[in-house]
Amino acid sequence: MEKFFELVLDFSLEIIPLFLLAIFLAAALEEFVSTSIVERFIGKKDPGSVLVSTTAGALIPLCTCGMIPLAITLKRKKADWVPLMGFLTAGVASSIPALILTAVIAVSLPEVGYKIVVLRLVCALAFGFAVAYVAGLIFDKIIEEKSVEKKDPHQFCKIEECDLCEARQRHHLWAAPRWREVLDDFVVSIKEFAPWLIASIVVAAFISAVASRDIVTALLGNSSWWGPFVGGLIGLPFYLCAGADVPLVIALLSKGASLGTAIAIMVAVPTVNIPAAGLLKKWLGSRPTIIYLGTCWLIAGIVGVLVNVIF
Template identity: 25%
Template sequence: MANSCCAPDSAGTPVEPKHENPFVKKLKDMDRVVIAFILTWIAIAVAAPDQSWSSIEFVGKSLWEIAPYLAISVAFAAYIKATGADSLIGNAFRANAGKAVMVAAIVGAFSPFCSCGVVPLIAALLASGVPIAPVMAFWLASPVIDPEMMLVTAGILGPEFAAAKTVAAVSLGLMGGYSTALIQKLGGFSDPLLIEVNAGCGAGAITRTEKPVWAFWKEDKRRNDFFAEGKSTSWFLFKWLSIAFMLEGIMIANVPMDIIGEWLANTGSYAIPMAAIIGAPAYLNGYAAIPLADTLMQLGLQPGAALAFMVAGGATCIPAAVAVKALTKTPLFLTFIAIALFGSMVIGYGFNIWLSFGFI
């Protein structure tokens, strides 16, 4: 009889099992996002050694700055999971799909969460069975503006511009939500989420029907669910945002925004589409973009183009785009980007038309 550890080949001859190299096995077991982060840092260290440690510092500083928002949003998502409120939320949104898009766009525009901090909330909504359409509306509107950014924008660019940006955030959310709903009616996005979302962010379909238990800490299982969800979501966000901020740091260190800004201010009739296209990858962050937009308008950039730059950049900045890609499959991700770009152009032209009639 052949040795139990050996399997016979087609001729009946025992074949010794292949032993995988331990290093290769460990490499395969490593998280792909962690590997990508390490490889990106190595590439920076080789290509620009003076930026290697500053990149790490930028990642750490960025994570520290958004830590309070992430902590609140992660705790909220874990609370929804532990209490069973996810089914309640899902049922409410499914029952009023049309109204849900409008509510999601408005709530997204006025929510205090940044494009990164909103990720666990999005995961919680997906977990509760909320349709993709209102989730898309919330996701597009949320990064464009928040209450604090609204005040800063009003202080630097004026209350009219701040109001226009707020309307733009809601409008972009509505465009995204209703466009996604239409695509779904036509048979698209039947399976839009990545498998990792189900395992890492708890975004699998939830079909529970029992009433939520708001005081979840009184039950061992629910306490365990709370900490497990918080731990998995925190790790998910930490690894994806680390590589997102690494890429953003490279962009800030190497993209001459002053030169690009001067060129953009002189593009004439193409200013709005070019502002949207350039704003998508070159956007720094919502607050840094405000004085930049002020400078660009002083150089002659149309207000509509400045608004398109800020709206497109806010929705598709590197952290926001990476977060969307981390949770969704490519078709939905590309739709997100397309809606953000096209929608910001429409908003830019609309703002210029509004100004041309002297409404502001």
């Protein structure tokens, strides 16, 4: 038990300061980068345009409860499903806060190194690009445009009454000074994401203290082709967004999980979870949500397998 609490403290000291920095930078970028700029990157179905949309999404400082309302707004402005789903998917899998926090893995596990930051970004782009064409083309066939275009983005801003999104709505009404808005968003972001980060730290400490290396290696190691597919489901009960998956990834890598499994966790977990499924269902409906989440899980697993083959 003493070792468990020591690990909780170690993970907290290692990750929380960088988490606060990343959240503050995200709040500042979100305030000063307007939606109109984002709209320019949502193009047509051709591969070049989809790659641009996917890249823009991967660098947006938002997570699921922010990306979905933005995607709804863009869809109301007649964005095509393929680039829109690339933008949404890559944006949830990778963001500036997530990339900053991923650097903690390189510090904790020098044998992994900073290549994991680059891998997270590149794999998020590949993940978003593939999901864009699979899910986007299916959505073209099965979703009635009017049913999704009339949705109000504000009703999707909530993960259990998301304080962050409520604050954004109040900001528009108050017209507060912009840096005041940044600070307010920073505070409510902490309230929104910190509980999930703490949950991730606790689970990571438990894995580090209790889990058998042999079992983790057998289930999630290089010798297990199914490891990335299992990894993609690990975050199902949690809302691990904005890099909150990092403590879990560190713990699993240190116990013998493969690099491909780690990548599958990082790109899949922010989307393939129960809270995100609830938001997506309200926007897309049950059938498209199941198709989208299933596609995300499958492609995340394939990306993870490819990483294991290459590295």
